[in-house]
Amino acid sequence: MTGRTPFTHEGIAFGCDYNPEQWAPEVWDEDIRLMREAGVDLVAVNIFGWSHLQPGPDAFDFAALDDILERLHAAGIRVNLGTGTASAPAWLSRAHPEVLPMTEDGTRRYPGGRQAWCPSSPIFRTASLRLVEAVAARYGSHPAVALWHVSNELGCHNALCYCDESAAAFRIWLRERYGSVAELNRAWGTAFWSQSYYDWEEILPPRAALSARNPGQLLDFHRFSSDAVFAQYRAEADVLRRLSDRPVTTNFMVTAHIENMDYWTWADEMDVVANDHYLDHRLGDPLSELAFAADLSRGLAQGAPWILMEHSTGAVNWQPLNLAKEPGQLLRNSLTHVARGADGVCFFQWRASLQGAEKFHSAMLPHAGTDSAVWREVVELGGILDRLGEVAGSRVLADAAVVFSWEAWWATDTECRPSQAVGYLTQVHAAYAALHAQGLTVDIVRPGADLSAYRVVVVPGLHLLRADEADVLTDWVAAGGTAVVTYYSGIVDENDRVWAGGYTGPLRDALGIHVEEFAPVAPGVAIALDDGTRSHLWSERLRATTAETVATFADGPAAGSPAITRNAHGRGSAWYLATQLEPAALADRIGAIAREAGVRPPVDVDAPGAFEVVRRRGADASYVFVVNHGDTDLVADVRGTELITGPAVEDRLRVPSGAVRVVREENHS
Numbered sequence: 001m002t003g004r005t006p007f008t009h010e011g012i013a014f015g016c017d018y019n020p021e022q023w024a025p026e027v028w029d030e031d032i033r034l035m036r037e038a039g040v041d042l043v044a045v046n047i048f049g050w051s052h053l054q055p056g057p058d059a060f061d062f063a064a065l066d067d068i069l070e071r072l073h074a075a076g077i078r079v080n081l082g083t084g085t086a087s088a089p090a091w092l093s094r095a096h097p098e099v100l101p102m103t104e105d106g107t108r109r110y111p112g113g114r115q116a117w118c119p120s121s122p123i124f125r126t127a128s129l130r131l132v133e134a135v136a137a138r139y140g141s142h143p144a145v146a147l148w149h150v151s152n153e154l155g156c157h158n159a160l161c162y163c164d165e166s167a168a169a170f171r172i173w174l175r176e177r178y179g180s181v182a183e184l185n186r187a188w189g190t191a192f193w194s195q196s197y198y199d200w201e202e203i204l205p206p207r208a209a210l211s212a213r214n215p216g217q218l219l220d221f222h223r224f225s226s227d228a229v230f231a232q233y234r235a236e237a238d239v240l241r242r243l244s245d246r247p248v249t250t251n252f253m254v255t256a257h258i259e260n261m262d263y264w265t266w267a268d269e270m271d272v273v274a275n276d277h278y279l280d281h282r283l284g285d286p287l288s289e290l291a292f293a294a295d296l297s298r299g300l301a302q303g304a305p306w307i308l309m310e311h312s313t314g315a316v317n318w319q320p321l322n323l324a325k326e327p328g329q330l331l332r333n334s335l336t337h338v339a340r341g342a343d344g345v346c347f348f349q350w351r352a353s354l355q356g357a358e359k360f361h362s363a364m365l366p367h368a369g370t371d372s373a374v375w376r377e378v379v380e381l382g383g384i385l386d387r388l389g390e391v392a393g394s395r396v397l398a399d400a401a402v403v404f405s406w407e408a409w410w411a412t413d414t415e416c417r418p419s420q421a422v423g424y425l426t427q428v429h430a431a432y433a434a435l436h437a438q439g440l441t442v443d444i445v446r447p448g449a450d451l452s453a454y455r456v457v458v459v460p461g462l463h464l465l466r467a468d469e470a471d472v473l474t475d476w477v478a479a480g481g482t483a484v485v486t487y488y489s490g491i492v493d494e495n496d497r498v499w500a501g502g503y504t505g506p507l508r509d510a511l512g513i514h515v516e517e518f519a520p521v522a523p524g525v526a527i528a529l530d531d532g533t534r535s536h537l538w539s540e541r542l543r544a545t546t547a548e549t550v551a552t553f554a555d556g557p558a559a560g561s562p563a564i565t566r567n568a569h570g571r572g573s574a575w576y577l578a579t580q581l582e583p584a585a586l587a588d589r590i591g592a593i594a595r596e597a598g599v600r601p602p603v604d605v606d607a608p609g610a611f612e613v614v615r616r617r618g619a620d621a622s623y624v625f626v627v628n629h630g631d632t633d634l635v636a637d638v639r640g641t642e643l644i645t646g647p648a649v650e651d652r653l654r655v656p657s658g659a660v661r662v663v664r665e666e667n668h669s
Helices: 025-038 063-074 090-095 122-139 164-178 181-188 215-243 286-300 329-339 373-387 406-412 424-437 467-478 505-511 583-596
Strands: 013-017 042-045 078-082 145-149 274-276 306-310 342-347 400-403 442-445 456-459 482-486 513-518 526-528 534-536 540-544 548-552 562-569 572-577 611-617 621-628 634-636 640-642 653-655 660-666
Touching: 013 373, 025 063, 025 373, 042 063, 042 145, 042 342, 063 078, 090 122, 122 215, 164 181, 164 215, 181 215, 215 406, 274 286, 286 306, 286 329, 286 424, 286 442, 329 342, 329 373, 329 611, 329 621, 329 660, 400 424, 406 424, 424 442, 424 456, 424 482, 424 583, 456 467, 456 583, 467 482, 467 505, 467 562, 467 572, 482 505, 482 583, 505 513, 505 562, 505 572, 513 562, 540 562, 572 583, 621 634, 621 653, 653 660
Parallel strands: 013 042, 013 342, 042 078, 078 145, 274 306, 306 342, 400 442, 400 456, 456 482, 482 572
Antiparallel strands: 513 540, 526 534, 548 562, 562 572, 611 621, 621 660, 634 653, 640 660
């Protein structure tokens, strides 16, 4: 973390996106009264404010924003002030249509939605920074402003732009990365298909082609695009830090469907990490993905507390089927984020819109008003967060980790691969879900991160792996760690060049195996292992060199080959899973490996259903969160003071179905 200006807040922040420009001023006083009733103490404003603040190229109008900031400040509500640059006003694209983004097929995307701008456009950059300068100069020392909010969900829609401005910027980026066209040719393997370049001007973004495109070019374009969007953040943040002493952040999108930003390269520039997360009901296990996203947000924050900048009270508006949350789910989802390190819980949005694309998106104050179940749950949550205020500043401790890489995601999910049914996130979510099902607390770390704090590290499908990153894992295993590596790992280096000599590349010696050939399996087809378990999607023809074969493929295209191996390497051990085990079998296998390595849940729980248990540790006390997602009561072996309902827990804690309990344990060490 930068440590420039830390974000501070009394207790756990409770807030929302607030869009007063959608409402007449007479509604504002009612909004603020109800915010105070609910306990809201942090609101994000001016997120999409550009066309309101700057109705023309040379006209600024701050009257409404002045008014709302004064009203919020008078009510004791702090402001997370947006720079307003997320979507450009119509006058800018009318005067300069070249700022509009271009898709890979060469067509422009026009205004009418949001983020209709090219991240590499110098015209957009100049115009946006002019707005940021005006906003920062006016409000940089305003007493209501607690935090700066750069743009909004940067790169959500426009991360990949293929226009001529992007092409020019891409070439500059490539020059800085490779130094010479010859080195670029080597990195991209352009000897294939007569793709060699002899002049920088010959190089374009990977626009739509008649056949599969160069994988190295695609990978570098993802890297460039992430950097280009990040450059917009840095440019705005530089202006804010020059004119204000308040902390600066932007809202990440650590969620299942956003892959274009490598947040590992962004996180150090945030004064506090903030994330937006929405349950994705297109996934088989959305609650496990929620926990994964929260743990990854904490990983990006390097273990420090972070802010949940947006989530929903109920349904969203952008999925094929937008499901309302069940009674009590709002509380359970919110406190899952707090359990996993969030010191702020905010929603999109405060008052449900009556018009626009998000009019059916849920809000803290729904269309039904205050005489509604959602409003009552919002008020309940506000009161509970007040009672949990002492948790703020404590940290989650884990002795298991999952390695996650946006670069591996890009390299895996490319155009030509052994099976289109196998994606990177499939393996990541499956591995995390296995740990989650065992009640284990997990950190999410980047490849090459220091692993000394962990007993078990799971490496799911790390297709792209650098030599030095492999060395970190191999040395950690030799020093006594236990690694679990899953299939399609260690296949290519940072340039998407295959590690020759047998798949798993630089991990071969640690794993003690030699993978000769992939043998993917058609979706829906099950494979039997000789230990009685079943798997699907993938198999490999491999042989054990120094590893012990734990299970063998009993049928399928790799019948007779090892399916699960374990290798003693130095003082540690490295497991390899050459197939996608069914969820229960994967959970049992990884759970057994973790237990053998000494990894246990924070407390013992007597329950057959779905639950989460996480411990946050502070200087004087620890806090055990127990979230019961199941339909039966559970009992947890924890003692202390229960903060939500109040009584001391002297024996064992009973948590009713659908409820959450938080127990303060005194630290005696």
